[in-house]
Amino acid sequence: MAIDQAKARQLENTVATLNKRFGDGIIMRLGQATHMNVESIPTGSISLDIALGVGGVPRGRI
Helix, strand or coil: CHHHHHHHHHHHHHHHHHHHHHCCCCCCCCCCCCCCCCCEECCCCHHHHHHHCCCCEECCCC
């Protein structure tokens, strides 16, 4: 269990560093229930826009 706790601490530190450097939302965990308002560029394909989750390609995120 000590190894799992050490890995969890290291992961939390890494995520905190990335959020600090690149801004909140750079790393999202599966099942995290936060909604982000992101500007997007439509692809022209409704099904692809829906699959991307923000209505197109996120502007400034790629």
